[in-house]
Amino acid sequence: MSIETSNCVAKQNGVCNKFPYFTKGIIVKGFGRGSKELGIPTANMCSEAVKSLPENFDPGVYYGWAKLSNNPTVYKMVMSIGWNPFYKNKTKSMEVHIIHEFGCDLYDLTLSVCVLGYSRPEMDFNSLEELIKEIRNDIKTASDNLDSEEAQQYATHCFFTPDSNSS
Numbered sequence: 001m002s003i004e005t006s007n008c009v010a011k012q013n014g015v016c017n018k019f020p021y022f023t024k025g026i027i028v029k030g031f032g033r034g035s036k037e038l039g040i041p042t043a044n045m046c047s048e049a050v051k052s053l054p055e056n057f058d059p060g061v062y063y064g065w066a067k068l069s070n071n072p073t074v075y076k077m078v079m080s081i082g083w084n085p086f087y088k089n090k091t092k093s094m095e096v097h098i099i100h101e102f103g104c105d106l107y108d109l110t111l112s113v114c115v116l117g118y119s120r121p122e123m124d125f126n127s128l129e130e131l132i133k134e135i136r137n138d139i140k141t142a143s144d145n146l147d148s149e150e151a152q153q154y155a156t157h158c159f160f161t162p163d164s165n166s167s
């Protein structure tokens with residue numbers, strides 16, 4: 001499976017010239033804490049997608065759109081990039097929380113994402129409850145930002161159409 005990654009610099013998108021960033025990759029197993037401990041499942045992107053991130057993608061929380069290979073719907077998403085300081089991970093990860101309830105595992109599907117903005121840096125927390133509260137806040141912020149007309153345009157971008165997504 002080839003990973004197609006492109007940094008389409010939109011000179012007039014008014015956000016920041018590293019957005020939108022388009023990438024896709026296979027969903028792999030993480031530690032499983034997202035579903036079990038946080039009640040906020042995340043799709044962990046394969047190492048190829050993590051390695052292809054541009055250098056100017058600082059660790060932190062991002063938002064944008066996501067689409068699974070078995071489903072034509074483009075969903076809102078929030079994404080965490082980094083080492084999860086609360087859990088002190090040893091490996092950098094790129095985890096996408098799709099703002100939708102699937103009720104099943106998404107392993108081995110290909111996830112296409114369009115990243116439109118940065119919300120905040122990764123943080124450590126004193127308790128699991130504080131981490132969950134902050135992620136819930138990230139989800140609300142992302143959802144509100146993605147309601148803008150400017151962001152909505154990318155939900156129908158040709159990147160998400162089957163032909164441009166077939167590799």
Ligand SMILES: Cc1cc2nc3c(=O)[nH]c(=O)nc-3n(C[C@H](O)[C@H](O)[C@H](O)COP(=O)(O)O)c2cc1C
Binds near residue numbers: 031079085138
């Ligand atoms: C929107 C969002 C924000 C996150 N912010 C942080 C953070 O600030 N600090 C942190 O340690 N982990 C953060 N995480 C990562 C969670 O700790 C991680 O999703 C959880 O450990 C599950 O990982 P796992 O699927 O590998 O088990 C964030 C995750 C998401 C989806």
